[in-house]
Amino acid sequence: MGILEVTNVNKRFGGLRALHDLNLSVDEGTVHAIIGPNGAGKSTMLNCFVGRLIPDSGSVMFNGASLLGLKPHEINQTGVARVFQTPEIFGDLSLLDNVVIPALAKHDGAFKLNAWQRVTSRLEIREEAEHILEVVGLIEQKATICSSLSRGDKRRLELAMCLIQHPKLLLLDEPTAGMSRADTNNTIDLLKKIGERGITKIIIEHDMHVVFSLATKISVLAQGTIIAQGPPEEIKGDPRVIEAYLGGELG
Amino acid sequence: MLKLGKNDLGVFGFVVAITLLAPFLMNPFPEGSALAQFNAGYPDLMQRFVIFGIFAIGFNILFGLTGYLSFGHAAFLGVGSYAAVWMFKLLTMNIIPAIILAVLISGLFALVIGYVSLRRSGIYFSILTLAFAQMSFSLAYSVLTPITNGETGLQITLNDPRVLDTVNTTGNLPVTGLFGLEMRDTATLEIAGWAFQFNVGFYVSALIMLAAFYLSIRVFRSPFGLMLRAIKTNQNRLNYTGLNSRPYTLAAFVISGMYAGLAGGLMASMDPLAGAERMQWTASGEVVLMTILGGAGTLLGPILGAGFIKYFENIFSKINDNVLHGWFNFMPDFMENVMVTIIHPFVGKGWHLTLGLLFMIIVIFLPGGLVDGGTRLWKRLLTRKQDNSSSVVATTPAK
Numbered sequence: 001m002g003i004l005e006v007t008n009v010n011k012r013f014g015g016l017r018a019l020h021d022l023n024l025s026v027d028e029g030t031v032h033a034i035i036g037p038n039g040a041g042k043s044t045m046l047n048c049f050v051g052r053l054i055p056d057s058g059s060v061m062f063n064g065a066s067l068l069g070l071k072p073h074e075i076n077q078t079g080v081a082r083v084f085q086t087p088e089i090f091g092d093l094s095l096l097d098n099v100v101i102p103a104l105a106k107h108d109g110a111f112k113l114n115a116w117q118r119v120t121s122r123l124e125i126r127e128e129a130e131h132i133l134e135v136v137g138l139i140e141q142k143a144t145i146c147s148s149l150s151r152g153d154k155r156r157l158e159l160a161m162c163l164i165q166h167p168k169l170l171l172l173d174e175p176t177a178g179m180s181r182a183d184t185n186n187t188i189d190l191l192k193k194i195g196e197r198g199i200t201k202i203i204i205e206h207d208m209h210v211v212f213s214l215a216t217k218i219s220v221l222a223q224g225t226i227i228a229q230g231p232p233e234e235i236k237g238d239p240r241v242i243e244a245y246l247g248g249e250l251g
Numbered sequence: 252m253l254k255l256g257k258n259d260l261g262v263f264g265f266v267v268a269i270t271l272l273a274p275f276l277m278n279p280f281p282e283g284s285a286l287a288q289f290n291a292g293y294p295d296l297m298q299r300f301v302i303f304g305i306f307a308i309g310f311n312i313l314f315g316l317t318g319y320l321s322f323g324h325a326a327f328l329g330v331g332s333y334a335a336v337w338m339f340k341l342l343t344m345n346i347i348p349a350i351i352l353a354v355l356i357s358g359l360f361a362l363v364i365g366y367v368s369l370r371r372s373g374i375y376f377s378i379l380t381l382a383f384a385q386m387s388f389s390l391a392y393s394v395l396t397p398i399t400n401g402e403t404g405l406q407i408t409l410n411d412p413r414v415l416d417t418v419n420t421t422g423n424l425p426v427t428g429l430f431g432l433e434m435r436d437t438a439t440l441e442i443a444g445w446a447f448q449f450n451v452g453f454y455v456s457a458l459i460m461l462a463a464f465y466l467s468i469r470v471f472r473s474p475f476g477l478m479l480r481a482i483k484t485n486q487n488r489l490n491y492t493g494l495n496s497r498p499y500t501l502a503a504f505v506i507s508g509m510y511a512g513l514a515g516g517l518m519a520s521m522d523p524l525a526g527a528e529r530m531q532w533t534a535s536g537e538v539v540l541m542t543i544l545g546g547a548g549t550l551l552g553p554i555l556g557a558g559f560i561k562y563f564e565n566i567f568s569k570i571n572d573n574v575l576h577g578w579f580n581f582m583p584d585f586m587e588n589v590m591v592t593i594i595h596p597f598v599g600k601g602w603h604l605t606l607g608l609l610f611m612i613i614v615i616f617l618p619g620g621l622v623d624g625g626t627r628l629w630k631r632l633l634t635r636k637q638d639n640s641s642s643v644v645a646t647t648p649a650k
Contacts, residue, residue: 082491088488090481104477114475118473
């Protein structure tokens with residue numbers, strides 16, 4: 001029994017069948033990559049996990065409890081954090097505030113009317129926030145307003161915002177899209193580094209270099225359903241996968 | 252000190268100083284001089300400065316922090332006023348129960364309106380709040396006449412029960428007070444040509460405003476305040492970060508509604524009557540202008556904005572043609588008439604035109620409001636000073 005069990009999930013948008021009897025099992029502690037051509041339903045699938053979309057049928061079980069019908073903040077409170085395809089950060093706030101907010105969410109819950117408390121008096125949160133900025137290498141810019149960050153730094157910040165919550169499951173939607181080769185390698189190193197924390201990760205990625213550097217298991221999604229699944233070496237050689245997605249690239 | 256950071260303490264100290272010294276600062280010109288009409292140091296206007304200051308400080312907690320633009324906050328001010336006058340009628344002329352009830356009732360009112368309106372954001376939220384406020388205004392004028400006394404407005408009368416007060420045998424309407432201090436009491440200090448007025452009502456309102464301002468600084472620096480700011484920046488991210496934005500916005504809405512109720516209660520405490528026009532959309536628009544003009548999301552902005560607008564409303568509107576002729580009578584008649592004709596549309600009844608132009612200039616050139624302008628000026632002065640001192644250092648060794 002995996003930490004995330006997805007059973008027979010269907011999702012339609014009008015006439016388009018985005019997810020078609022999708023079944024997926026993610027084991028605890030693994031890095032599970034989801035690959036597939038554009039329009040295969042990868043992002044739709046992720047959106048069904050975090051409460052942005054509600055599947056038409058099927059079940060999504062996380063840690064033995066259903067995620068369906070929960071609101072995004074409730075899903076996050078159960079231990080699921082998400083990095084978006086385009087970095088979603090608090091652009092008008094400093095880097096430190098950006099990581100303090102998720103830390104407060106973790107400690108104080110979804111809502112707390114602590115209008116009389118001072119942020120600066122929460123020393124444990126501040127220390128945690130500075131530590132996580134150090135891990136991702138952004139500590140020097142902690143007072144900067146983060147809308148001025150580069151795209152790569154924004155992604156690293158968003159990753160820090162997820163990591164500070166010590167999630168059980170981390171969803172990464174194309175964490176290296178639009179990055180230079182150097183930035184991509186930095187991100188791979190960073191993800192490997194945080195891999196030691198034992199967080200289960202689901203990575204959606206187009207860059208095969210990233211996928212084969214990180215993944216312990218790969219699922220191939222095409223036309224809304226998983227067509228192949230297995231360890232990286234096996235997937236590399238699977239003719240169905242090559243036909244559906246990889247083409248002759250790796251052949 | 253006071254559990255405030257260094258900068259915040261500076262801002263708070265500055266506001267304490269200008270508020271407590273307002274009777275002097277607002278009265279820079281001697282009595283009877285040509286410029287005396289620019290003096291704003293009379294009780295009525297100074298009370299309005301601080302009361303509208305409270306209104307704007309509260310509005311800023313909602314609009315400045317969360318970015319939710321309410322166009323119906325005057326409704327809470329009006330509700331606060333009605334609640335306070337009812338306390339004067341039924342219970343006592345002491346302002347404390349009146350103010351407490353004003354804050355509670357407007358808070359309840361804000362809870363209901365906020366709960367419904369906050370289901371939408373952006374322009375739809377603004378329109379919903381506007382609709383609620385206009386509804387309250389119309390109701391106060393029509394079907395709620397037994398509570399609001401309709402067009403005449405709610406007033407105190409000699410026959411009111413006032414169960415806690417001693418029986419009034421003077422035949423005069425009682426006045427609002429605070430344990431023996433009458434709100435209308437004014438002491439006048441005459442020094443040379445100046446007459447400085449110290450009014451009980453102003454100082455009571457000023458102390459309440461300072462407390463309200465302190466509270467707003469604490470809200471700004473709290474985890475709660477940080478979440479409100481996060482809502483303004485990226486509400487989507489906040490939800491995926493495990494925070495429920497709805498109760499945060501509702502709490503901010505209720506807090507700012509209670510500030511408005513406090514302002515309304517104080518307004519009634521200074522002059523015990525309440526009319527429906529206090530709830531009209533123009534009054535709601537005014538507090539939006541104050542906050543934007545001063546600088547939304549800044550601590551000091553709303554206070555400056557409130558002072559600025561109330562000053563214009565009361566001082567520029569008093570300058571009529573006679574005053575203008577007085578100013579320019581050193582000129583030949585022909586020139587004098589030309590000058591008066593040019594300035595006429597901008598003053599007196601045309602003060603809105605001046606205010607509108609200033610508002611446009613500020614919004615276009617200083618999108619951060621007066622506070623932004625002040626900060627930029629300050630930084631420019633600082634860098635210039637540094638340039639000067641560094642050039643001095645550079646030249647000394649040569650000599």
